[in-house]
Amino acid sequence: MGWHYSIVVLGSGPKVVYWPCGWPPVAKKIMTVSFSSLLRSACSYVRHLTMALKAVFHSLHFRKTDTMNYLTSFFNKKGKEFGLRYLILGGIIGCAAGLAAVVFHYAILEASEYLILPWLAAIEAEGLTARNIGFTIMIPTVCGILVAYITERFAPEAEGHGVPEIMNAVVSHDGVIKPKVGLVKFLCSTLSIGGGFSVGREGPTALIGATLGSCFGQVLRFNRKRMKLAVGCGTAAGIAATFNAPLAGTAFALELVVGNLSLVYLSPIIFSAMIATVITRSIAGNNHALFSEFKFILQSPSEILLYCFLGAIVGLVGLAYTRTLYFLEDKASKLPFPRCLKGAMGGSIMGVTLLFIPEVAGPNTWPVIQSFVKITPSDFDRIMWLGLILVAFKILFTSLSLSLGASGGVFAPSLVIGGAVGGPFGILVNRLWPGLADHPGGYALVAMGAIVAATTQAPMTAIFMIFELTNDYEIVLPLIMACGFSMAVHNHLQKGSIYTLKLLRKGINLQWGRDIGVLQSILVNEAMKRESDAIDVDASYSDIVSTMRNIPRRTLPVVDRKNTLLGVISSASLMHQDHDAKGITARDLMDPDAEVVTPDQSLYVAFETITDGDYSYLPVVESRENPRLLGGLYRQELLQLYQNQLNLRGIY
Incomplete structure (x- = not known):
C-alpha cells in the first residue's frame, strides 16, 4: 500500500500529513483536518509549557549563570579526587560520549550504504562495467577532496589518526580540545570511511569522546589534573562504545592518554566506560x-610455543606497518601540491584499488575479520591467499590513505592485518601438524591482539x-605470551608506538604521560644543588639517625675524607636496626651500588633514573671513574624544573 501526503500550513510553519493510498476524498479531508487540529494543539501545548517552565525558573531565580556556578563549585571542591x-563526572561524560559513538557508528553505516558499498556490490554482481568503474573511482576522489578542504579550512588537527591528537x-x-575538532573529525571520518578509504573509526570515536570530555572540563573551569581526568573519561567511553568492551576502553585511556593507573583516575574512567557501554548496548x-x-x-x-613464534612474526609485521606509515607521510609532505589535490590523488588511488581488492575498504573491516576468524576447511586455500594479499595491501593503502589526507584511525586496519597474519599461520600449522590447530581462527584472534600490543x-x-x-578466558594465556613477544620484537627494533612516533616527529618526546623532550636539552650541571648533606663513612648509628631527621629526603650519601662517594643510606635500612645499636657505622648500612649521574648528562637521564627507581634523591659525582660528590638532584625540584620548562615553552 502506497502513501499520499498534503502540506498543512500552521502558525508554526508548514507540516506534511501522510495517508494510505485508496482512501476516499472525504476520509482524506477528515484526516487532514484531524491532523491539522492535532498538530495545532501540540504546538500550542509545547509553547505554553515552555512559557510555564520559564516562569518557574524565573520565580526561583535559577538562571543559567547560577546553574553553571553551582556545577563549577560542585566539581571543583577540594577533597578526595575519587x-x-x-563518579558523577565520569557518568555524565560516558553518557554523552556513548551517545556520540552510537550516532557516529550509524552515520558511517549510512554513508557507506549510500556511497561506496552499492558500487562494490554492483561490481561483484555485474563486473567491471564503465558505470561501475567510473563511480567506484569518483566517490573516493570526491570524498578525498571534501575531507582535505574541510580539514584545511576548519580544523587541520582533525586530519590523521585521532589518538595522537588526544595525547x-x-x-x-592542558587537555584543551576545541569543540570544532570533534565536529570536523566526525564529518571527515564519516566521509573517509564511507567513501572507501582504508581507515578505521576507533581513533576518531576516541577523539570525539575526548572532545566532549574536554568541553565539559572547559565549561566548568577544571584545573590540569581534572581536565586530564575528563579527557580520559571521554576517551575510555569512546573506545568502550566502539567495541562494546568497557575494560578495553578503560585500559586504553589509562595506558595511552592518562599514563597513570592510580585510583584517582581509575574509578571515574571505568565508570564512564561502563555507562557508555550500557548506552551502546541499549541502542x-x-x-x-x-x-x-x-x-x-x-x-x-606445547602449542604455546607456536603462539610465541606468532607473536614474534606479528611484531615484525607491526614494525613494517609503523615504518611504512611514516615513510609515506614523509614522502607525501614533500609533494608540492595543495591539500585538496593530495586528497584527490589518495581518493583516485583508493578507487582504482577497490576495483580489484574491495577487502581493503574501511566499511569491509569487520566482514574481513570475521572471515579470518570463522575459517572452515573448505576456505583454507582462499584464506591463505587472501591473508598474504591483505597483509601487504592493507599496510600500503592505510598508509597511503592517511598520508594523502584521509581522516580515520589506524586501530581497525591493524586488526585486519593481524587477522591476515594469524589466519594463514593457523592454517599452516594445521597442515604441518594435523590435529594441533583444528580451529585456525584462534591464531587470527591472538594475532589481532598481538599487533595491537x-x-x-x-x-x-x-x-x-x-x-x-x-568472552572466552581460555584465550588469555596464549594472548599474553603473543603480546609479550610482539612487543619485545617491536621495541627492540623501534622505540615508541605508532601514536608517540607521530608526536616525536613534532618534537614531543612522550613517556609516562609527559613530554620529556624538554629535559633533553638541559644538563645536570645546570639543575643540581651544589650543597649536599653527606655523612662520613665512619659515622655512628646515632649520628646517622640525627642527620637523617634534619634532611627533607629519605636518602643520605656516604663519603670518605676526600669527599668520594662510597654509597648511600636509605631511611628504610635504618628501620631494621635496633635504636641502641652499638658499633654500627655508616659503612655497615650503606648501599655501595647507588645510582648516580654526572654533570654532563642530560636531565632526561636523571629523570628516567629517578622515576624508574622511585628515588627522592640522586647523587651527582664528578665522573664514574672519579666519584667525587659534587651535589645532588632532588625529585620534587626536578619535577618543578620540568614544569617550569613547559611553562617557558608555552605548553601550559
Missing part, C-alpha cells in the same frame, strides 16, 4: 561479544579487547 562527584592535547595544551543491541560463538581450544601446552604499546588494552570480543 569521591562521588567524580598531544593532554601533554601540550545498538547487546552484541557485546562479536566472537562469542567461537570456542578457543588450546590443544596442547606491538603498534600501540598498550598490552592491557589488547588483552582486554580480545577477551571481551570472545
Whole structure:
C-alpha cells in the first residue's frame, strides 16, 4: 500500500500529513483536518509549557549563570579526587560520549550504504562495467577532496589518526580540545570511511569522546589534573562504545592518554566506560561479544610455543606497518601540491584499488575479520591467499590513505592485518601438524591482539579487547605470551608506538604521560644543588639517625675524607636496626651500588633514573671513574624544573 501526503500550513510553519493510498476524498479531508487540529494543539501545548517552565525558573531565580556556578563549585571542591562527584563526572561524560559513538557508528553505516558499498556490490554482481568503474573511482576522489578542504579550512588537527591528537592535547595544551575538532573529525571520518578509504573509526570515536570530555572540563573551569581526568573519561567511553568492551576502553585511556593507573583516575574512567557501554548496548543491541560463538581450544601446552613464534612474526609485521606509515607521510609532505589535490590523488588511488581488492575498504573491516576468524576447511586455500594479499595491501593503502589526507584511525586496519597474519599461520600449522590447530581462527584472534600490543604499546588494552570480543578466558594465556613477544620484537627494533612516533616527529618526546623532550636539552650541571648533606663513612648509628631527621629526603650519601662517594643510606635500612645499636657505622648500612649521574648528562637521564627507581634523591659525582660528590638532584625540584620548562615553552 502506497502513501499520499498534503502540506498543512500552521502558525508554526508548514507540516506534511501522510495517508494510505485508496482512501476516499472525504476520509482524506477528515484526516487532514484531524491532523491539522492535532498538530495545532501540540504546538500550542509545547509553547505554553515552555512559557510555564520559564516562569518557574524565573520565580526561583535559577538562571543559567547560577546553574553553571553551582556545577563549577560542585566539581571543583577540594577533597578526595575519587569521591562521588567524580563518579558523577565520569557518568555524565560516558553518557554523552556513548551517545556520540552510537550516532557516529550509524552515520558511517549510512554513508557507506549510500556511497561506496552499492558500487562494490554492483561490481561483484555485474563486473567491471564503465558505470561501475567510473563511480567506484569518483566517490573516493570526491570524498578525498571534501575531507582535505574541510580539514584545511576548519580544523587541520582533525586530519590523521585521532589518538595522537588526544595525547598531544593532554601533554601540550592542558587537555584543551576545541569543540570544532570533534565536529570536523566526525564529518571527515564519516566521509573517509564511507567513501572507501582504508581507515578505521576507533581513533576518531576516541577523539570525539575526548572532545566532549574536554568541553565539559572547559565549561566548568577544571584545573590540569581534572581536565586530564575528563579527557580520559571521554576517551575510555569512546573506545568502550566502539567495541562494546568497557575494560578495553578503560585500559586504553589509562595506558595511552592518562599514563597513570592510580585510583584517582581509575574509578571515574571505568565508570564512564561502563555507562557508555550500557548506552551502546541499549541502542545498538547487546552484541557485546562479536566472537562469542567461537570456542578457543588450546590443544596442547606445547602449542604455546607456536603462539610465541606468532607473536614474534606479528611484531615484525607491526614494525613494517609503523615504518611504512611514516615513510609515506614523509614522502607525501614533500609533494608540492595543495591539500585538496593530495586528497584527490589518495581518493583516485583508493578507487582504482577497490576495483580489484574491495577487502581493503574501511566499511569491509569487520566482514574481513570475521572471515579470518570463522575459517572452515573448505576456505583454507582462499584464506591463505587472501591473508598474504591483505597483509601487504592493507599496510600500503592505510598508509597511503592517511598520508594523502584521509581522516580515520589506524586501530581497525591493524586488526585486519593481524587477522591476515594469524589466519594463514593457523592454517599452516594445521597442515604441518594435523590435529594441533583444528580451529585456525584462534591464531587470527591472538594475532589481532598481538599487533595491537606491538603498534600501540598498550598490552592491557589488547588483552582486554580480545577477551571481551570472545568472552572466552581460555584465550588469555596464549594472548599474553603473543603480546609479550610482539612487543619485545617491536621495541627492540623501534622505540615508541605508532601514536608517540607521530608526536616525536613534532618534537614531543612522550613517556609516562609527559613530554620529556624538554629535559633533553638541559644538563645536570645546570639543575643540581651544589650543597649536599653527606655523612662520613665512619659515622655512628646515632649520628646517622640525627642527620637523617634534619634532611627533607629519605636518602643520605656516604663519603670518605676526600669527599668520594662510597654509597648511600636509605631511611628504610635504618628501620631494621635496633635504636641502641652499638658499633654500627655508616659503612655497615650503606648501599655501595647507588645510582648516580654526572654533570654532563642530560636531565632526561636523571629523570628516567629517578622515576624508574622511585628515588627522592640522586647523587651527582664528578665522573664514574672519579666519584667525587659534587651535589645532588632532588625529585620534587626536578619535577618543578620540568614544569617550569613547559611553562617557558608555552605548553601550559
